[in-house]
Amino acid sequence: MTTPAAKPRVLMVGLGMIGASFAKALCLSQAATVIGLDAQPGVADKARAMGIVDEAVSFPDLNTTFDAVILAVPVLAMGPVLTQLKPWLSADTVISDVGSVKGAVVDAARDALGQLPAGFVPGHPIAGAERSGLAAAKSDLFDHHLLILTPLPTSSAEAVQLLTRLWQSVGADVVTMSVSRHDEVLAATSHLPHLLAFSLVDTLARESENREIFRYAAGGFRDFTRIAASDPTMWHDVFLANREATLNILRRFQSDLTVLADAIEHREGATLKSVFGRAKSARDYFTEILSSRQRHTDDIRKNLIAAPVRAGLAGAVAVPGDRSISHRAVILAALAEGQSELRGFGNGHDNRTTLEALRKLGVGIEADDTGCVQLTGVGRQGLKAADSPLYMGNSATSMRLMAGVLSAQSFSSELIGDASLSHRPMDRIQQPLQSMGARIDLSPRKTAPIVIHPAEALKPLDYQLPMASAQVKTALLFAGLCSGVSMRLQEAGPSRNHTEVLLARLGCPIHAEAGVIELAPARQWAGFQSDIPGDFSLAAVHLAAASLVPGSEVTMSGVGVNPSRVGLLDVMGRMGARIELTNYRDLGGEPVADLQVNYAPLVATEGAADVAGLLIDEYPLLFVLATQAEGISRFSGVRELRYKETDRLKTMVEGLTTLGADIELKGDAVIIRGRSDRPLDGGIVDCGGDHRVALAYVVAAQTALRPIIIRNSGRVLGAYPDFAEHALALGYSVTVED
CATH class of the missing domain: 3.65.10.10 (Enolpyruvate transferase domain)
Known part of the structure; x- marks a missing residue:
């Protein structure tokens, strides 16, 4: 097994569309050295000439070393291929596949290898196309598509980690589930639809006169039957390999079809409306999931460009509900x-x-x-x-x-x-x-x-x-x-x-x-x-920014000030911030107030571990404030920041260092040597898709020497949809870049 820092050598067995696409994407990402192997003579050499793989080999002269092997061959061919590969496999070799059935792959590996090695972790990318062969290879095929790993009780954590890194390097979103659950899910969402598409097209085309029907088919028919153009041999293997799970869902579907047929025959409109209503609701939810994933993907890819402001921030806003x-x-x-x-x-x-x-x-x-x-x-x-x-x-x-x-x-x-x-x-x-x-x-x-x-x-x-x-x-x-x-x-x-x-x-x-x-x-x-009162964590962004920018005066109305949430107010008070709470009232059982903040010079402070839970989401902002506070600030007990949307400790320390801050991480404590006369520099930082980190960098930019480009920060717009409007109203200099 290679260490995480090493560049692994990956043997790609099978250079059809899926295997070639994975190989091409790995080569372009430079995450691995890819060795191509295909049963058809000349295919691996052609793949090397096309830049799809780095090296080409063939049986029986497999005279190379590799750290991982990916089987991109039909499911029923997995066993014979593993039997051929067995002499070149070591105890540390990581073995995975791209098949859409996992139970059959596990059985084939057990039969071929005698016992399941620790490096064996079945996998399946939820991506594909009807085209096949080297010419169909797409380096972006897996970009923001799911890759399902199905680790076994015998699988090592190191093997899972290596495969996760490889698939993430080609843009896949890696998730895990059990072998049995995978086969049930895929039988319902992939195998059954393919079976129905094949069957419907065959039914309509079986007699020559029925082919005339296709002239009048609209887009719905085309969309539904598109998958009937898939490789018949591959799907023959899939249905035989996932026989039990496919039969279970097929028989349930047959039973539901009988209900619909009876309802139509007996004019039971209520039954039809009930089924159609449930189906529409389920389909709408499915569409929402897909669009939500796309929104998240689009959001993450956006950059925020935050520039220093030349005048104070001023105005009044009402932050969204907590x-x-x-x-x-x-x-x-x-x-x-x-x-x-x-x-x-x-x-x-x-x-x-x-x-x-x-x-x-x-x-x-x-x-x-x-x-x-x-x-x-x-x-x-x-x-x-x-x-x-x-x-x-x-x-x-x-x-x-x-x-x-x-x-x-x-x-x-x-x-x-x-x-x-x-x-x-x-x-x-x-x-x-x-x-x-x-x-x-x-x-x-x-x-x-x-x-x-x-x-x-x-x-x-x-x-x-x-x-x-x-x-x-x-x-x-x-x-x-x-x-x-x-x-x-x-x-x-x-x-x-x-x-x-x-x-x-x-x-x-x-x-x-x-x-x-x-x-x-x-x-x-x-x-x-x-x-529901206004969200204090979102108000905290403006509290921090106005405290740093000379001449600022910002008011936020109706903000929740539950004592278990406002630890930042205590810490900023010790730093010399000028924050006033007025118009106290009760809203839904929660204490609420209006907050007014004015610019004030800040001094260093310390944050103890026993209050970390009271300001856990505000630490990124606090780190930024400490860089501009006079003296040495120390914040202890912040280990929990490693387990947020990103490792906020690592991300903030690296990003603020890039911007010229004197910051270091010692154990679970962050130490920042701040100077009020030394603004942060500009530059490019990456928030890792974490909106709280992105907002902290926006605050940092307001008094920086140059603009700060915050990569992968579009989730700010999902977590705080009114941010762009509020930033404009208060005088921030922030733009969104796709």
Whole structure:
């Protein structure tokens, strides 16, 4: 096995369209040295001449070394090919494939190799085309398409990591699932549609006079039957290899067709409308998932160009509704009985993700552009099983909170996310939920996808949280609420208490004091109305920027100032910031105020580990402020920043160093030597798709010497949709570049 820093040598066996495309993309990315091998004489040499592979070899004179082998051959050919390769395979060789059936590949590998080596990790890219051969090779074929790895109990973490790096280098979003689940999913979403397309075209074309029908076929027929142009030999292998899963879904489909045929025969219009309505809703959700993925992809690729401003920032804005409260309020409203109305609901992508998940679980929801959400709660045990995995996008809050709710339901669920979310740790909720009796499966890396199985009645929980995490705390509380059991949680440190505030307001028996939260068995609660305050984390961006730019005076109205959220105010106060809170009031049980901030010179400060949970999302902004504060600032206990949308510690330290800051990371502490007379320089930084990091760099640019180009920062527009408008109103110099 090569070390992560080494450039691996990859043997690509089979240079059809998929194999050649992967080889070409790997060569262009320079992530590996690619060696081509194909059963047809001359193909590998031609691929080398076309620049698709770096080297060409052939059987039986395979006189080269390689670290990994990718089998891009038909499924039924996997066994014979592995038998041929066996003499050249070592204990450290990583072995994978691109077949659309995984169970048959595992069986073939076991038969050919005797036992499954640690380097064997089956894989399947969800990408392809009807064309075949070297000429069809596309280097961007896998760009932002899913690549499913199906690690086995025998698979090594090193093999999974190498394959993940290789596929990510060609633009794929890597996710993992079990072999059996993969074959079930692909039978339903790929194999059955191909079977139907082949069958329909064959039925219509079987007799010569029927071919005339094709002259009158419209776009719908063309679109549906496009996949009938696929390689018959390949699909022959697929259906025989995935026989059981395909038959299961085919027989279910046959049964549903019989229902439709009977409804048409007996003029049962209600049945037809019911089926068509369910299908349209499911298709709309599927379309939303695809468009959401595309929006996220488009957003990430955008750059922000932030330039220094020559005059102070000035004006007044109202930031969007609090994202954390919005998640919790809409879930509790869905689990209530009766009508609820939420006003000021957060308008970011993550909150919309939670809305769509609840809709798919059977909750009726109406939402308008003003932030008003009306919904009919189904009760804490009234959710319905989703007909496909729940897509959580980039929202860890949606995934963790919904996992707590679903662990107490009587049906199975699967939660999936994008590539970034699929790298976030999920064992922090798995372990305590399993202690309650929940049945939860994760990937071998302890990440999503999360598969939740029905469990017997959950048990009471007495648990000490290993980290300060409002998400984990809330997931457990939601599991306790839905299952009606008692719970005692000991927090590792203070964290956001929005869940406790909401539950107390709804009359749930909860008590929180001195870091201990106790929940008694709760009765069903009724629907409610709630106003959601402005998001302090978004207001914090303007607090930081106005504090740095001389002559600034900015006001933000209706901002939530829950004490568990405003740790940044305390730290900035110690640094000398001029922030005034006025017009205190209560909104939906949460304290709210108007914030006014004026420019003020800043001095260095220290942030202790025991309050890290109170400003976990504001650390990137705080690091920027510290670079312009006089003296040495030290922030301890910030290790949790490594497990956000990106490794925020690494990203911020590297980016601020690029901009000329004197910053270093020692253990879990960040040390910044700031100087008020030394502005940051301009340059190019990459936020890794993390909107909080991107916004911190925007703040840094306001007093920098030159503009800062922030790559992959378009998620700012999804997390804070009003940002461009607010930035213009306050006088920022920010433009968006595709």
